[in-house]
Amino acid sequence: MPEGAVALTFLGGVGEFGKNMLLLEDDSGIVAVDCGQAFPDDTLLGVDSVIPETTYLEAHADRLLAYVLTHCHEDHIGALPYVLPKAPAPLYGSRLTLGFIDGKLREYSETPVVERVEIKAGRKFSIGGFVFDPVAVSHSTADSLALAVSTRAGVILHTGDFKLDPTPVGRLHDPLPRLRYYGKRGVRLMLSDSTNAEFAGHSQSETVAQDAILEAFRGTRGRIILTTFASHIHRIQGVVDACEDTGRSLVVSGRSVEQNVRIARELGYLRIPSGMLVPPKDLGDLPSGRLTLLVSGSQGEPLSALARIVEGEHKHIKLEADDLVIFSARMIPGNEVAIGRLIDRILLHGARVLYESVAQVHVSGHAYADELAEVMRAAKPEYFIPVHGEYRQLYAHKRLVESLGMDERKILIPHVGARLLMDAEGAWWGEPVPAGRILVDGKGVGDVGPIVLRDRRTMADDGILVIIVAVSRQTGEVLREVELVTRGLVYIDENEAFLGEVAARVHELIEEAEPEVREDRELFADWLRRKTRRFIQKKLERRPLVVPVIYEL
Numbered sequence: 001m002p003e004g005a006v007a008l009t010f011l012g013g014v015g016e017f018g019k020n021m022l023l024l025e026d027d028s029g030i031v032a033v034d035c036g037q038a039f040p041d042d043t044l045l046g047v048d049s050v051i052p053e054t055t056y057l058e059a060h061a062d063r064l065l066a067y068v069l070t071h072c073h074e075d076h077i078g079a080l081p082y083v084l085p086k087a088p089a090p091l092y093g094s095r096l097t098l099g100f101i102d103g104k105l106r107e108y109s110e111t112p113v114v115e116r117v118e119i120k121a122g123r124k125f126s127i128g129g130f131v132f133d134p135v136a137v138s139h140s141t142a143d144s145l146a147l148a149v150s151t152r153a154g155v156i157l158h159t160g161d162f163k164l165d166p167t168p169v170g171r172l173h174d175p176l177p178r179l180r181y182y183g184k185r186g187v188r189l190m191l192s193d194s195t196n197a198e199f200a201g202h203s204q205s206e207t208v209a210q211d212a213i214l215e216a217f218r219g220t221r222g223r224i225i226l227t228t229f230a231s232h233i234h235r236i237q238g239v240v241d242a243c244e245d246t247g248r249s250l251v252v253s254g255r256s257v258e259q260n261v262r263i264a265r266e267l268g269y270l271r272i273p274s275g276m277l278v279p280p281k282d283l284g285d286l287p288s289g290r291l292t293l294l295v296s297g298s299q300g301e302p303l304s305a306l307a308r309i310v311e312g313e314h315k316h317i318k319l320e321a322d323d324l325v326i327f328s329a330r331m332i333p334g335n336e337v338a339i340g341r342l343i344d345r346i347l348l349h350g351a352r353v354l355y356e357s358v359a360q361v362h363v364s365g366h367a368y369a370d371e372l373a374e375v376m377r378a379a380k381p382e383y384f385i386p387v388h389g390e391y392r393q394l395y396a397h398k399r400l401v402e403s404l405g406m407d408e409r410k411i412l413i414p415h416v417g418a419r420l421l422m423d424a425e426g427a428w429w430g431e432p433v434p435a436g437r438i439l440v441d442g443k444g445v446g447d448v449g450p451i452v453l454r455d456r457r458t459m460a461d462d463g464i465l466v467i468i469v470a471v472s473r474q475t476g477e478v479l480r481e482v483e484l485v486t487r488g489l490v491y492i493d494e495n496e497a498f499l500g501e502v503a504a505r506v507h508e509l510i511e512e513a514e515p516e517v518r519e520d521r522e523l524f525a526d527w528l529r530r531k532t533r534r535f536i537q538k539k540l541e542r543r544p545l546v547v548p549v550i551y552e553l
Contacts, residue, residue, distance in 0.1 A: 001027070005423040006153040008189075008385075010414045011435050012036065012052040015391050017333065018075040019416075019437065021052045022191070022387075026152060028128030029065040032057065032089070033147065033158060037078030039299075039332060040439070049440045051079035052416075054087065056433035061087040065128045066117075069093035070160035071144035072100040072231050081108040082440065090115035092125070094134075094143035099263045100231065121145060121173075136173040137162035138206075140365025142233045142269050146175055153422045154188030157379050161193050161388065163364065164371040167205045169234040179378040189422060190381035194389035195366035197397035202370045204363040210238035212360040213328060217242040222322035223288040224248070227298040227306050228329045228362075230256035233264045235328055236294065240272050243292050249278045253317065254296025254305035261294075280316035293317060298329035300338030310345045321350035328361045369400055376404055383427050384411045385420075463488025464545045465536070467506055467528060471552055482506045489536075489544045498539070505535050525550055 001007055006026045012019030018038025024031045038050040057064065066089050069077055080091075080101060091101060091114060098116050105111045119125060121136035133148040139161045147158040162175065196203065217224060228235045236257075243250050250272070252258050264270035278286065295317075297306025306325075308314040325346050331339050339355075346353050356362040366388075367375070376384070384406060386397035391413075398411050412420065412427070417435030421428055468483035482503050509531050513524060525548040533546045 001025070002421065002423060003027075004152055005421050006151045006156075007430065008156075008420045008422070009056065009433055010387075010416060010418045010420075011054065011057070011433075012038070012416055012437075013075075014387050014389075014394065014414045014416060014418070016416070017195075017388075017390060019050060019052045019079070020076050020388065021054075021079070022158070023057065024130060024149065024151070024156070025063075026129045028130075029063045030057070030060060031065050031127050031130055032067045032087075034070055034076040035067055035079045035083050036073070036075040037440075038075060038437075039334065049078065051082050051438045051440060053434060053436040053438050054083050056435070057083070058086045064089045066090045066092050068119075068127070068132060068147065069097050069101070070147065070158070071139060072097040072141055073161070074231070076161075077101055077104070081105055081111060082438070084112055084114065085110045088112040088114050090117055092117045092119050092127070092132075094119060094145060095267055096141075096143040096233070096264065096269050099267050100260065103259050103263050119145070133178075135175045135178045136171075137175050138165040138168045138173045138365075139163065140206075140229065140234070141231045142170065142264075144173075146179075148178070148182050153424060154186065154382075155182055157182060157187050157190040157192075157381065159190070159192045159375065161195070161366060162375075163203045163367045164374060165203070165205050167207045169206045169210055169238055176374065176378050179375060183378050183380040187379050187381040189383040189385065189427065190376070190379050191385045191387045192372060192375060192397065193366055194372075194386040194393040194397040196364055196368045197372060197386065197389065197393050197400060199368045200370070201368050203366065203368045204360070206234055206238075206363060208360050209235065209328065209363045210241070213238055213326065214242045214245060216324065216326060216354060216359070216361065217246045217248070217292070220324045221289050222324060223291045223293065223320060224324045224326065225293045225295060225306070225309065225319075226326040226328055227295050227304075228327075229298060230254070230260045230296060232329075232365075233260070233269050236261065236264070237270055239292065239294055239328075240270070240276070243276060244273055248290050248292045249286055250276050251278050251280050251283060251291060251293045251317075252295075253280050253293060253314070257294060257296045257305075283316055288320065288322070297342070298327055298339075299332055299335040300340075300342045302338075307342060310342060310349070319346065319349045319351060323349075323351040325351055325353045326361050327353070327355035330356055330362055330364065369396075372397065372400060373404060376401055376406075382410060383422070385414060386411075387414075463542075464547065465489055465502070465532070467532060467546065467548045469506075469510070469528075469548065469550045471550060482510075486544075489542065501539070502532065502536065506532060521550055524548075 009023040011021040020034045020036040022033040040050055064087050095118050119134050121134045124133045131150040135146040137144050137146050146160045149156045252261050295305040297304030309317045309319050343353050354361050384401050386394040394413055402408050417432040419430040421430045464487050466485040470480045528548040529546045537543050
């Protein structure tokens with residue numbers, strides 16, 4: 001790295017939603033800003049989450065000084081359990097963010113013991129050659145921060161996730177005065193949230209959603225089931241306030257929401273009146289019209305509390321015909337089908353449903369175009385990088401900034417793995433670093449790759465056929481009838497004739513195989529797989545996963 005330069009390395013969160021992770025680096029070391037996960041889309045069969053590839057960070061783990069976390073959403077902290085063991089360093093975050101991180105890390109036995117440092121808006125702190133000034137912002141969780149970072153190459157502003165909300169729930173957080181302060185003194189580079197850059201105007205205030213929820217509570221005589229993001233403490237406080245206004249008790253169900261409610265109460269971010277909370281097992285003692293259920297499952301997750309309630313699989317809660325179910329959350333891209341199916345199931349039970357497109361029970365936590373422009377005018381950076389969005393959002397943000405008069409040559413669009421170098425003279429792209437995505441499936445981290453995903457898609461589309469062949473160790477002759485085991489290809493009871501054809505063809509293939517093929521077990525298995533799959537494709541126009549199992553006796 002050139003003397004006096006600062007590097008910004010993008011490990012995620014650009015050209016995609018989720019996996020937010022940025023490395024700030026100078027001669028003193030590396031600071032990671034956020035360490036998030038992404039939700040898998042429907043092409044990643046069986047995958048639980050997606051995290052950034054951290055090959056570069058692991059190779060330079062001895063230079064890692066700290067992680068600085070802007071807020072407590074999973075797309076900003078969710079990868080910590082997997083990255084910390086490989087690159088341990090102190091964690092810097094607000095009180096609520098650290099509380100949620102601790103709750104998460106307790107579930108992972110391999111988490112190293114690292115220092116926690118609580119940070120607060122307006123209190124500067126130094127890490128290596130960087131001086132951080134946290135700036136409070138409004139977002140869809142409490143204690144969210146923007147970061148003004150003084151470096152040897154000048155001030156870098158990172159907005160984090162934010163909106164400008166003049167009437168928030170809780171304290172007013174207006175970052176504009178602080179941004180103007182830095183704007184007057186000179187900002188070299190600003191990175192800004194692009195989530196809603198495509199939307200004109202101004203985002204709606206959180207109080208709009210809270211008022212809609214309160215109106216729904218006041219107009220409902222039956223039981224209310226509400227689901228929202230488990231980390232949306234402001235929204236949950238609004239639900240509590242609506243319960244208090246209408247004389248309702250509150251039941252909380254779902255591991256994530258139960259844990260976050262407990263942590264937020266312990267840390268003083270959530271006020272619940274004494275006696276309001278009722279354990280799920282005591283539901284039967286209370287009239288339905290005096291109950292509100294706060295449950296997990298806003299994204300249609302199949303094992304969530306809401307999904308289990310709808311399917312009749314919840315231990316204590318059953319869906320009733322006069323229930324009102326409120327989805328107080330946006331549909332994350334990729335989850336629309338699952339959520340839509342869940343809503344349909346609820347309606348078929350006779351219950352009513354409110355969600356974002358039919359009622360204002362949710363508002364975004366991200367700034368719209370007018371707010372993004374206002375922040376830009378306040379900070380007046382020399383260079384600008386849109387972050388936190390897919391490319392259509394990044395380029396919409398780029399066009400917005402151009403319309404404000406910024407030289408398009410000073411607006412930089414990064415990709416995952418991009419590395420920007422900046423010094424007192426200018427900014428330029430350096431050599432990219434290894435970067436991409438790591439797939440997490442259960443306890444397996446990184447062991448699901450393209451081949452495994454291809455096999456899963458094949459099984460999902462056309463099923464699997466296992467061919468079991470017993471051969472003599474001495475002669476290589478087939479000793480028994482070939483066995484076929486199939487799942488998802490055909491219904492066995494109604495397709496015995498077809499399976500008989502397959503078995504006969506496998507016997508023919510064994511006879512046709514050249515001696516040198518038969519002698520090499522791997523080559524023989526691959527030959528059987530390809531030929532059998534071709535036969536099935538010709539017969540059924542299907543391409544199942546074919547797995548030959550050849551064992552010697």
